[in-house]
Amino acid sequence: MEISLVSGNGITPIPNNQSPLTCSCFPFLPFPFSATAVRPFKNSKFTVFATTTVGLNETRNWQRNVPPKSSKIVSLRNKTRQSAILDIQESSDLDSALLRSGGKLKAQDLNVILRHFGKLNRWKELSQLFAWMQQNEKTNIASYSGYIKFTGKSLDPMKALDIYNSIKDELTRNNVSVCNSVLDCLVKNGKFERCLNMFHQMKQAGLKPDIVTYSTLLVGCAKVKDGYSKATELVRELKYHGLQMDSVIYGTLLSVCASNNQCQEAERYFMEMKSEGYSPNVFHYSSLINAYSVDGNYTKADELIQEMKSGGLVLNKVILTTLLKVYVRGGLFEKSRELINKLDKLGYAEDEMPYCILMDGLVKAGKVTEAKTLFDEMKNKNVKTDGYAYSIMISGFCRGGLLQDAKQLASSYEAKYDRYDIVILNTMLCAYCRAGEMDNVMKMLKKVDESAISPDWNTFHILIRYFCKEKLYILAYHTLDDMHKKGHQPEEELCSSLIHYLGKTGAHAEAFSVYNILKYSKRTMCNALHEKILHILVAGRLLKDAYIIIKDNAGSISQSATKKFAVSFMKSGNINLVNDVIKAIHSSGYKIDQKLFHMAISRYVEDSEKKDLLLQLLKWMPGQGYSVDSSTRNLILKKSHLYGCQIVAELLSKQQVVSITKSRRTRTK
DNA sequence: ATAGGGTTAG
Numbered sequence: 001m002e003i004s005l006v007s008g009n010g011i012t013p014i015p016n017n018q019s020p021l022t023c024s025c026f027p028f029l030p031f032p033f034s035a036t037a038v039r040p041f042k043n044s045k046f047t048v049f050a051t052t053t054v055g056l057n058e059t060r061n062w063q064r065n066v067p068p069k070s071s072k073i074v075s076l077r078n079k080t081r082q083s084a085i086l087d088i089q090e091s092s093d094l095d096s097a098l099l100r101s102g103g104k105l106k107a108q109d110l111n112v113i114l115r116h117f118g119k120l121n122r123w124k125e126l127s128q129l130f131a132w133m134q135q136n137e138k139t140n141i142a143s144y145s146g147y148i149k150f151t152g153k154s155l156d157p158m159k160a161l162d163i164y165n166s167i168k169d170e171l172t173r174n175n176v177s178v179c180n181s182v183l184d185c186l187v188k189n190g191k192f193e194r195c196l197n198m199f200h201q202m203k204q205a206g207l208k209p210d211i212v213t214y215s216t217l218l219v220g221c222a223k224v225k226d227g228y229s230k231a232t233e234l235v236r237e238l239k240y241h242g243l244q245m246d247s248v249i250y251g252t253l254l255s256v257c258a259s260n261n262q263c264q265e266a267e268r269y270f271m272e273m274k275s276e277g278y279s280p281n282v283f284h285y286s287s288l289i290n291a292y293s294v295d296g297n298y299t300k301a302d303e304l305i306q307e308m309k310s311g312g313l314v315l316n317k318v319i320l321t322t323l324l325k326v327y328v329r330g331g332l333f334e335k336s337r338e339l340i341n342k343l344d345k346l347g348y349a350e351d352e353m354p355y356c357i358l359m360d361g362l363v364k365a366g367k368v369t370e371a372k373t374l375f376d377e378m379k380n381k382n383v384k385t386d387g388y389a390y391s392i393m394i395s396g397f398c399r400g401g402l403l404q405d406a407k408q409l410a411s412s413y414e415a416k417y418d419r420y421d422i423v424i425l426n427t428m429l430c431a432y433c434r435a436g437e438m439d440n441v442m443k444m445l446k447k448v449d450e451s452a453i454s455p456d457w458n459t460f461h462i463l464i465r466y467f468c469k470e471k472l473y474i475l476a477y478h479t480l481d482d483m484h485k486k487g488h489q490p491e492e493e494l495c496s497s498l499i500h501y502l503g504k505t506g507a508h509a510e511a512f513s514v515y516n517i518l519k520y521s522k523r524t525m526c527n528a529l530h531e532k533i534l535h536i537l538v539a540g541r542l543l544k545d546a547y548i549i550i551k552d553n554a555g556s557i558s559q560s561a562t563k564k565f566a567v568s569f570m571k572s573g574n575i576n577l578v579n580d581v582i583k584a585i586h587s588s589g590y591k592i593d594q595k596l597f598h599m600a601i602s603r604y605v606e607d608s609e610k611k612d613l614l615l616q617l618l619k620w621m622p623g624q625g626y627s628v629d630s631s632t633r634n635l636i637l638k639k640s641h642l643y644g645c646q647i648v649a650e651l652l653s654k655q656q657v658v659s660i661t662k663s664r665r666t667r668t669k
Numbered sequence: 670a671t672a673g674g675g676t677t678a679g
Contacts, residue, residue, distance in 0.1 A: 108670075142671035149672075177672035184673065212673040219674070251675035258676085286676035293677095321677045356678040391679040423679050 081109055089116050094125050098132050107140040118150035126150055145177040152185025160185045174206040180213050187220040214238040218252045228260035247278045254287035266291040289322045296330025317348040324354055328361035352385045356392055363396030371396055391427040398434050406431035426458045433466035457488045473501045477510045489521040496529055508540025527556035538565050543573040547581055554588035562590045570599035579617050594629045601632050605639050618651040627655035
């Protein structure tokens, strides 16, 4: 990671807690104090406030810097505290050191140790110390904000939230630095939604956000989709609260624009910033150049480079690397090549990044051979690699259908490096899957299992595709189910083809399960899929599920599919649902024919216990314009002694009226 | 006396 030392910003802010002019005799005194002003302090702590014109802040500084007691005692006490701090910091047994030396220390001393552990990533001791501080009531605001900050760094945002939520004191809870620590911790751990919710809660509880708060939140916007509109909202809010945009806020905003493809907005902020008197620095330029890289707008990028030069800014490694990205995206491969040579001369091509940018561009433009040449050149120069270059080339080969080359490069990576992250693993998995190397696929999966790497969306997709290709549909189904349980939303196309294959091979219930996974993952689903799953369910005799499909998706299922379902249901569906099914298909717009009524009624007639259902059906029919035909009628009449002759006769006569009016209507037409 | 700050690669 390159850290830029170039500061192009012409503005050097003066820290506002420090006066630029100090008394030369007593450097610890702020300027407006003279020797006479010190005197009243000696006798009375308070008159000094009344007898001088000094502001409160300066008085505080002054008070802090004047030793209240003889300097000998103070230095002795400092020594005692200093050695207690060191004792605890360096002890191998923290608990006993705290027991021994902790009592001599105040909250601010313990905070020193807290920060010491935090800087060294000693998380266990950090929380041990903090727990001790809480038990012994030696915490202040700085302890909380510091501890929460470090908890976020140790990648334990939930713990940070627990700590924050456990704070009882309202002043501490609403303190802006404590809140900023919590928010930063959530942003850094990729929990931006949660962070925004927290922010709103905090404001309602009484937090007064400052520029740091907004700056923290804006950083989160760069990492999420739709981050741009959230950023706009935040900017509006901070302006509304009378806070001032500063150079860094502009820098963050430019990066948000760049990562959200908002090139024009980036330009607008850049201009606005200039018009407010801030001179753009290397960060601002790199973000704007990065925004131009999306469209490969090299003309504008070159203009910016000229502007930087004439402004006296140094073109550092990041700027030139970003410029390379613009050239590559713009398809200027010759110019890109020259720029890499320039980077190399400047010593900026010691790691693989610039090569990766160009190789990636070449591969995506279908120039795999050129990319491979560059890859070999890079290796000959002994450029450091973390696997990025390999994954670009391996996936490039895969994309170009050069599966043997992909497989070979993958195994040569395995042989040389034994380091894996999720991207290189996915790439290799993809290569082995495409080449049909089952053994190697399994080997890679074992590596995932053994390591701390958790499979991501891509891993699952690669595997499911592969299992489908190998006709291992049940395995594909279990993988998809696993993917869903781990919170990843599978692609519709993949689900739909898996549903198809599962249906074809008789795994009807599994097909239905995939359908439900897709349905409940909030994606919009292609309408044809409802009918497809209906056919599968009918084929698998899962008629009750099929009934739900019909009921929920009335509009998108064809007449012929409905008919097929209805016939099956009448034949062998749950008899208690027959009437419900009839009503459902009727209200979906399907015209029920005599054959269907006949089937339904035959089933009722066979089972004398279903008398009520039959009567309900007969009662319902005339209202919808249906009547039974003569053969069905005879079927009922044969058993009418079971139902009560009177009722049956009445119902059938009502139906007759319907059928007469209907035939009249037909005749007049 | 505590909080934050941006740019490049798969």
